[in-house]
Amino acid sequence: MKAAVLGASKGVGRAIARALAEQGAQIHLLGRDLEDLTRSAADLEQRSGGKIKVLATACDLEKPEGFHAALDEADRALAGLDTVVITAGLFGVQTALENDLEFTRRMLTVNFANTVVFCEHARQKLMSHGGGTLCVVSSVAGERGRKPVVLYGASKAGLSAYLEGLDHKWHAEGLRVVNVKPGFVKTSMTEGLTPPPFAGEPEQVARDVVRAIERGSPVVYTPRIWALVMFVIRLLPRFIMRKLNF
């Protein structure tokens, strides 16, 4: 596997990159802070047993003008990438977003508009090699509109809808879209929040994601219990959601 990973320095992205490195995948890191990426690259090289060389290119999800060049660089360094993993994004709790609409605008732009634009660049790059896997971390928060995640959930709902459409449009031509829908994961992004039942660890999520990439699964809930939880939540009538204070 030859994978470009956007957002591999932290949380779930770090765990996915490590799981890929330990399997011997060739990896190119993309992210905002090049110095930090370089430290992560060294970590991945050692976790592969010294078998891979990991390079990094600066790429800020808030600056779409840099997407094309960053993916080009990754493609060149890997001599033709076949997998793109996107784990970067912004998160805010509902009250913080409601109280800071500029942050809300940024979050919606990064999580939806810019991620979609990045995916389009990635899709073109992968299709230029005849296909490949585009793995994007969305969220279970996008499954239903719910009180605690009105704004963040909306950004992920839009992203998930896009990924489903992308899968339908390009699957026959060799693009495998993997939409990762994690539940609550204990990372620095969720630091300070009280973990709900079924909260997952990044390593557990990474194992599920790597398996989904290998199988080309279009949707993966992780930890897996969330597939059942969200199945029930999707079926809940609105009046029951109101009663449950959802």
Next chain:
Amino acid sequence: MPKQTGLSGWGRTFVPGHETRSEDLVAVTRGASLSRGLGRSYGDASLPAEGSDQVVGTTLADRILSFDDTSGVIRAEAGLCLSDMNRLFLPRGFFTPVTPGTRFVTLGGMVASDVHGKNHHVAGTIGRHVQSLKLRVADGRIIDCSREEERELFLATLGGMGLTGHILEVELKLERIPSPWIHQETFRLENLDAMLRALKDSSDKWPMTVGWMDTVATGKQLGRGILYCGRWAEPSEAPQRVPKPQEQKIGMPFALPSGVLNRFTIGMFNRLIYLSHHKPHKTAMVDPYTYFYPLDFVRQWNLAYGKRGVTQHQAVIPNEAGPDGIRGLIELLAKLGASSFLSVIKDCGPEGEGLLSFPRPGMSLALDIPINENTQNVIDQLNQHVLSCGGRIYLTKDGLTRAEDFRAMEPRLDQFLAVKHKWDPDDRLRSAQSERLFGGHA
């Protein structure tokens, strides 16, 4: 009933507070008073001092920054878990030069405790193998220190319980091993004299030794136990495959009722362990996970001690005190009506460089004591005995020693506090333990 929320050490005595974790240790330690790793110290060493309700958790800062497979030198962020390091480097022919009895500790925590292991008599503490450290000191500066650079800060940090600065990065020389397997020989020993004699005799022949001891048995059987000797196997005798870490398939689902582990049940357990070693001498080829970390097999085994939790009293009794030093500890435990579920004895080699490093030449005895209303008295009396023998206790295990007792045991304390004061004149770096033991002088 004791509260079960907030922060606790491995002994599960909780205090109000929470961890703040981040991958960016440089940022998150700014202005913080204490860092902790995986919280495996038993008592209050990793708990916030009064007036603070948070500590930095380092576990997300766990990147390996470099490794040289010629020299075996690794540089990593302080939160790197030993379990991860073992898993990654065992297949490459390297292992940590010193390991404590659990793999669920961080590199930073190992340095702060200056941990020792079954090979202390030949390898010393982890500090001997640490080449340099990167610290955030109390005034916010980031300082590189080693034996050559800021030497006294470096030495005070080895075993300094995180009170000299937040450990950000550790450079450590790993041990090159001939194979990833251990040739183990175990000996059943019928009493304390036999155990002490065997420990001393085997230290010349074996690089790794440790004794499990039945501290509930009395009379002629007092101090009976099993001696575990080991060495890294040569390639010609070892299996070809690389062993994988044991999965923690068994876990304690909840805290047992306090009192389930009492002198009777502990006595039964100890007798079973002793009798299960039915031959006087056994030989086996074992993986390092089984050899070094037998308790890690059970997830959260500390819940067996119930909601009141457990403390560990680990003391080193100098050689000059002779066998009566250790015998006195065991007899005192019985006299006080207390008992230790798991008792471990180990002969220690020379004292390390760390200013508060625990081991010194002598016999170390670790006693796991379920906490009840009598435990403070038990610890006080055990400490009086340790003092009378000229010994000292291990801060990493302690949560109950009194300040005056610790000061009497530790002639190096003033030297440590002087270095700490130089780097932290306003006493910004503190823990519940430093406040308890050093008061306003920490």
